[in-house]
Amino acid sequence: MAKPTIALVGGGQIGATIAQLAAQRILGHVVLYDVVEGLPQGKTLDLAEAAPIVNFDLRISGGNDISCIAGADIVVVTAGIARKPGMRRADLIEVNSRIMTSVAAGIKEHAPDAIVIVLSNPLDAMVTLCQRITGFPPQRVIGMAGVLDSARFASFIAWELGVSVRDINAMVLGGHGDAMVPIVRFANVNGIPAMDLLTRKYDGDRAKAQQVMNDLVTRTQNAGGEVVELLKTGSAFYSPAASAVAMVEAVLNDQKRLLPVCALLNGEFGVNGYYVGVPCILGARGIEQIVEFDLTEEEQRMFDHSVDAVKKLVDSL
Ligand SMILES: NC(=O)c1ccc[n+]([C@@H]2O[C@H](COP(=O)([O-])OP(=O)(O)OC[C@H]3O[C@@H](n4cnc5c(N)ncnc54)[C@H](O)[C@@H]3O)[C@@H](O)[C@H]2O)c1
Numbered sequence: 603m604a605k606p607t608i609a610l611v612g613g614g615q616i617g618a619t620i621a622q623l624a625a626q627r628i629l630g631h632v633v634l635y636d637v638v639e640g641l642p643q644g645k646t647l648d649l650a651e652a653a654p655i656v657n658f659d660l661r662i663s664g665g666n667d668i669s670c671i672a673g674a675d676i677v678v679v680t681a682g683i684a685r686k687p688g689m690r691r692a693d694l695i696e697v698n699s700r701i702m703t704s705v706a707a708g709i710k711e712h713a714p715d716a717i718v719i720v721l722s723n724p725l726d727a728m729v730t731l732c733q734r735i736t737g738f739p740p741q742r743v744i745g746m747a748g749v750l751d752s753a754r755f756a757s758f759i760a761w762e763l764g765v766s767v768r769d770i771n772a773m774v775l776g777g778h779g780d781a782m783v784p785i786v787r788f789a790n791v792n793g794i795p796a797m798d799l800l801t802r803k804y805d806g807d808r809a810k811a812q813q814v815m816n817d818l819v820t821r822t823q824n825a826g827g828e829v830v831e832l833l834k835t836g837s838a839f840y841s842p843a844a845s846a847v848a849m850v851e852a853v854l855n856d857q858k859r860l861l862p863v864c865a866l867l868n869g870e871f872g873v874n875g876y877y878v879g880v881p882c883i884l885g886a887r888g889i890e891q892i893v894e895f896d897l898t899e900e901e902q903r904m905f906d907h908s909v910d911a912v913k914k915l916v917d918s919l
């Protein structure tokens with residue numbers, strides 16, 4: 603059976619890491635597009651030469667003309683600039699809107715049937731722009747943020763509790779900004795509420811456990827910035843690439859995974875006409891279902907606050 607083609611629009615830190623992960627997992631042929639001359643060709647040549655060692659029989663190629671993505675089944679967009687220390691994601695909106703406007707037109711022309719996963723920041727605004735310009739059904743234009751934010755929350759909980767990250771379930775909803783909403787109520791270790799385990803760790807002191815959890819929530823909300831401050835020249839890429847690949851795999855293998863992704867809401871969670879991070883079923887058709895559940899009063903307050911930030915950003919497009 604023919605293998606699918608994964609097109610990566612943007613061949614920088616994340617795009618190239620996705621290429622490597624996708625090839626190693628033999629998810630499909632890989633094509634890398636970037637505006638920098640020689641960069642996508644050089645990176646894909648290098649990656650293709652690893653094939654005899656890693657064992658993948660795939661077509662791996664790169665180009666500087668967006669027509670190279672023609673026929674792609676799935677397109678991951680990371681084209682754009684990353685923030686530097688002292689910047690907010692929102693500060694990227696002007697430059698990255700221009701880049702998104704051009705690449706989305708190219709995707710519409712050359713990969714009209716593809717499912718598109720957007721990572722470029724500010725995420726909620728860039729995925730909105732991508733959907734508007736391609737005109738693709740919203741089920742086929744999906745933002746990646748919640749998978750990453752949830753992985754960070756899960757990591758911090760695992761480190762605090764001294765358990766394997768594999769046993770943690772954690773979910774972060776809302777916009778991809780400092781007001782994102784980690785759902786503490788759902789955080790658990792193989793079903794055991796994380797708050798109960800934290801309370802035990804602190805000898806039954808629930809207030810102390812709550813304070814520790816609040817710190818984990820705050821660290822999650824600022825986790826992107828924490829990496830930016832350390833790297834100084836760019837932002838996180840290993841974990842964002844891994845997150846995007848999990849979504850690509852869910853779509854290509856029709857896994858029906860329930861993941862927090864950035865989806866265009868049509869009344870769900872009380873939001874109309876905006877892209878926001880919510881739990882969705884991801885499968886071969888893209889977003890196959892937006893999964894609603896009842897938020898507590900406090901969660902709803904935090905969610906509304908996060909959505910307000912998204913609205914402000916999107917309304918400025
Ligand atoms: N959604 C998330 O969770 C998340 C996580 C991390 C980073 N990001 C964002 O992803 C984006 C990429 O991050 P990165 O670390 O890969 O940055 P990077 O600078 O390493 O790579 C970006 C690439 O985009 C290319 N590019 C610029 N304009 C282009 C165009 N018109 N067509 C094709 N390519 C073009 C650049 O040449 C560069 O190679 C940034 O906006 C960053 O903020 C999002």
Ligand SMILES: O=C(O)C[C@H](O)C(=O)O
Pocket residue numbers: 684685691723778825826827829830837838842
């Ligand atoms: O923080 C950033 O600027 C990049 C990305 O959104 C992240 O969360 O790592």
